[in-house]
Amino acid sequence: MIFEHQSYTQRVVFGAGTARTRLAAEVERHGAHRVLLVAAPSAREQAASLTASLPMAGVVDEVRMHVPVEVADAARRRAEETGADLLLAVGGGSATGTAKAVALSSGLPIVAVPTTYAGSEVTPVWGLTDDGRKTTGVDERVLPRTVIYDPALTLSLPVEMSIASGLNALAHCVDSLWAPRVNPVDTALALEAAHALAEGLPRVHADPAALEGRSSTLYGAYLGALAFAGAGSGLHHKICHVLGGAYDLPHAQTHAVVLPHVLAFNAPAAPREAARLARALDAPDARAALDALYTAVEAPRSLRALGLPEDRLPEAAALIAEAAPPSNPRPVTEADALAILKAAF
Numbered sequence: 001m002i003f004e005h006q007s008y009t010q011r012v013v014f015g016a017g018t019a020r021t022r023l024a025a026e027v028e029r030h031g032a033h034r035v036l037l038v039a040a041p042s043a044r045e046q047a048a049s050l051t052a053s054l055p056m057a058g059v060v061d062e063v064r065m066h067v068p069v070e071v072a073d074a075a076r077r078r079a080e081e082t083g084a085d086l087l088l089a090v091g092g093g094s095a096t097g098t099a100k101a102v103a104l105s106s107g108l109p110i111v112a113v114p115t116t117y118a119g120s121e122v123t124p125v126w127g128l129t130d131d132g133r134k135t136t137g138v139d140e141r142v143l144p145r146t147v148i149y150d151p152a153l154t155l156s157l158p159v160e161m162s163i164a165s166g167l168n169a170l171a172h173c174v175d176s177l178w179a180p181r182v183n184p185v186d187t188a189l190a191l192e193a194a195h196a197l198a199e200g201l202p203r204v205h206a207d208p209a210a211l212e213g214r215s216s217t218l219y220g221a222y223l224g225a226l227a228f229a230g231a232g233s234g235l236h237h238k239i240c241h242v243l244g245g246a247y248d249l250p251h252a253q254t255h256a257v258v259l260p261h262v263l264a265f266n267a268p269a270a271p272r273e274a275a276r277l278a279r280a281l282d283a284p285d286a287r288a289a290l291d292a293l294y295t296a297v298e299a300p301r302s303l304r305a306l307g308l309p310e311d312r313l314p315e316a317a318a319l320i321a322e323a324a325p326p327s328n329p330r331p332v333t334e335a336d337a338l339a340i341l342k343a344a345f
């Protein structure tokens with residue numbers, strides 16, 4: 001065996017109720033006196049009860065998917081005006097992403113309290129969108145110093161969004177099997193994560209108010225995002241990156257729709273990875289297992305339904321073929337990319 005594995009320093013607290021019982025102590029560990037909350041209006045109520053005893057300096061509540069540069073600039077100005085010394089992100093990947101944009105320019109530490117399964121909180125990856133083009137980069141300053149994973153906070157996430165977000169997490173697992181920095185440590189994390197997600201998501205679907213399914217799903221989301229942080233963006237992420245940036249499609253739903261088509265494309269060229277994924281999913285065949293899971297949880301299945309105009313498929317295919325990573329188990333021509341997009345459409 002020969003491999004390289006990068007891990008990052010981060011403190012993680014996991015458990016139902018921990019956002020309420022542990023947040024103040026975790027903020028105090030950073031010696032913070034002026035906390036700037038970054039949370040969408042939908043998280044305001046949740047955030048207000050969590051921050052009641054914290055030394056708050058202000059709030060950024062303009063939070064949008066893929067972090068438009070004007071949103072990032074406004075949040076950065078708010079951090080300066082308020083003299084913030086710590087960023088507290090409460091919400092999904094959009095809230096975390098907005099806090100990351102501020103940390104990128106200011107170096108302020110982030111404490112993240114995720115309320116979806118997006119996983120941004122464990123990656124040093126930032127993203128900004130300017131004029132329909134999404135730019136991403138890696139910078140350890142944006143990696144939250146502490147994450148509090150409280151499955152109870154995900155109970156309010158509507159079931160359709162929960163399923164899409166959980167499948168976004170599963171995409172982190174699957175794509176890390178052939179990502180540019182693939183390595184056995186991240187593969188082990190990805191497979192354990194896939195197992196937890198395949199167990200958790202049907203339970204979330206059947207009973208969204210039960211903590212057991214939420215806990216498994218959040219645990220899987222955490223591990224899957226770690227695998228993604230280590231292994232990098234494979235073909236699946238390149239496709240979703242193009243679609244998300246250029247056509248403003250919803251992030252989690254786009255990942256959910258595209259994943260089975262990337263697996264179908266790559267599995268024949270990566271039989272060992274596909275077999276290991278099948279074992280993690282407790283099934284003889286990974287593609288069939290994914291299909292059964294999608295049916296069980298009523299997953300989103302169509303890019304058309306997400307609002308992608310059909311006449312944009314060829315230009316998207318060209319962008320994808322350009323971006324496909326050399327680590328992919330098989331080459332990706334423009335015609336291949338178009339076929340994947342058409343199938344997902």
Ligand code: NAD
Nearest residue numbers: 042065066092093094115116118120123125156157251252
């Ligand atoms: P999101 O943060 O936009 O949340 C989706 C919707 O759910 C929003 O309307 C939000 O207000 C609502 N919501 C969130 N938590 C809720 C809760 N508990 N109860 C009720 N409503 C809730 O979407 P997301 O899928 O979590 O994140 C997507 C963004 O994250 C994208 O911009 C994506 O690029 C980014 N992302 C980045 C990374 C990374 O490594 N940098 C990884 C994953 C995602």
